[in-house]
Amino acid sequence: MTDPPDTTTGRRPGGRTARVRAQVLDAVRAELAEGGHEGLTMEGVATRSGVHRATVYRRWRDVGGLLADLIDAAGEIDWQPPDTGSLRGDLTALNREIQESLVVRPSFAIALMAASFHSEQAARAQTRLWADRYAQCEILVERASARGELPAHHTDARRLLIAATAPLYHQLVLLRAEPNPRLPEQAAATAVLAATAGAFSVRREESG
Amino acid sequence: MTDPPDTTTGRRPGGRTARVRAQVLDAVRAELAEGGHEGLTMEGVATRSGVHRATVYRRWRDVGGLLADLIDAAGEIDWQPPDTGSLRGDLTALNREIQESLVVRPSFAIALMAASFHSEQAARAQTRLWADRYAQCEILVERASARGELPAHHTDARRLLIAATAPLYHQLVLLRAEPNPRLPEQAAATAVLAATAGAFSVRREESG
Numbered sequence: 001m002t003d004p005p006d007t008t009t010g011r012r013p014g015g016r017t018a019r020v021r022a023q024v025l026d027a028v029r030a031e032l033a034e035g036g037h038e039g040l041t042m043e044g045v046a047t048r049s050g051v052h053r054a055t056v057y058r059r060w061r062d063v064g065g066l067l068a069d070l071i072d073a074a075g076e077i078d079w080q081p082p083d084t085g086s087l088r089g090d091l092t093a094l095n096r097e098i099q100e101s102l103v104v105r106p107s108f109a110i111a112l113m114a115a116s117f118h119s120e121q122a123a124r125a126q127t128r129l130w131a132d133r134y135a136q137c138e139i140l141v142e143r144a145s146a147r148g149e150l151p152a153h154h155t156d157a158r159r160l161l162i163a164a165t166a167p168l169y170h171q172l173v174l175l176r177a178e179p180n181p182r183l184p185e186q187a188a189a190t191a192v193l194a195a196t197a198g199a200f201s202v203r204r205e206e207s208g
Numbered sequence: 209m210t211d212p213p214d215t216t217t218g219r220r221p222g223g224r225t226a227r228v229r230a231q232v233l234d235a236v237r238a239e240l241a242e243g244g245h246e247g248l249t250m251e252g253v254a255t256r257s258g259v260h261r262a263t264v265y266r267r268w269r270d271v272g273g274l275l276a277d278l279i280d281a282a283g284e285i286d287w288q289p290p291d292t293g294s295l296r297g298d299l300t301a302l303n304r305e306i307q308e309s310l311v312v313r314p315s316f317a318i319a320l321m322a323a324s325f326h327s328e329q330a331a332r333a334q335t336r337l338w339a340d341r342y343a344q345c346e347i348l349v350e351r352a353s354a355r356g357e358l359p360a361h362h363t364d365a366r367r368l369l370i371a372a373t374a375p376l377y378h379q380l381v382l383l384r385a386e387p388n389p390r391l392p393e394q395a396a397a398t399a400v401l402a403a404t405a406g407a408f409s410v411r412r413e414e415s416g
Contacts, residue, residue, distance in 0.1 A: 117322035170374035
């Protein structure tokens, strides 16, 4: 990872481009881990990655560009939502993943959220990633409906998912509470109770 | 506000101290409104406030100190939680206040959250303010219990309040969604349904 890019392999531009990107994004992760998003500089990333400064500036332009690409790379991972056989189990597993990503130190998730407050480009990338993840998770609600776990009315999957996950972000990111190992399941169970009571039910003509 | 502090009135230190603080915090608000937390500097605040630079540095030390004091000043406002006669009404009113504070431009609430990611002092001040506000709001749940709106088991007021309010912060701050005028009431209604279904009920021996 610290080797300079081998310019003699320039004949395969796709492969080399991908390799340079991997080197640079690895360096961004390492710099974030060491100094948080505030310690992140183009110079530091170029030096650590071993990629020519000019290349880093040309391709990523600024720190916002690096962060946005790191977020995009996270979106390219073949992530699959949990499938435990019940809505409560699925939401609990999802919340455990979220809690883990927020309490691990260094937390890239928190570094990216912090960065998105002052890089418009990173903020847009993050909003896209979140929209994708919530869209992917809608299947949890569809499966629960198919299993008969939810009221007959159509359930607004997005609202249910946000109700289930928002308390984790609120407690751990904004309120900076100590991690509570019961929180993932509590928040999941609350959302399921609310859903069962019809909190997210919409008449067909209202939805869409 | 742009007058320099009158050093001839130095005989009433409490009054003068309070006046200097008001001048400086007004300047912090104005600077935040113009340039966000990233444009905030000690020099800019000193110049705008008309307070001597040396005084600003001695008393607030750095930008984190200014932000922390601004947050503390917010906590000194005589804020009262809503009292509409029903839990759903109270939580809806509370959520409307929160939504308003997050969608107004410039939003001090968002500037302070952004700042708390990189000033430990501001972060601690904000955590204190939030803890105070949630503690003040526990009375909404006590009143609802007294009115018989909640299950007989003791209700965990803090968890109920976080469930009611977290979706607003999640949608507006982290997901940067367009403000939805129905969101305050939806999130309140969801929390009430969950509470009625026992989502926040604790046996006495578990609580406290």
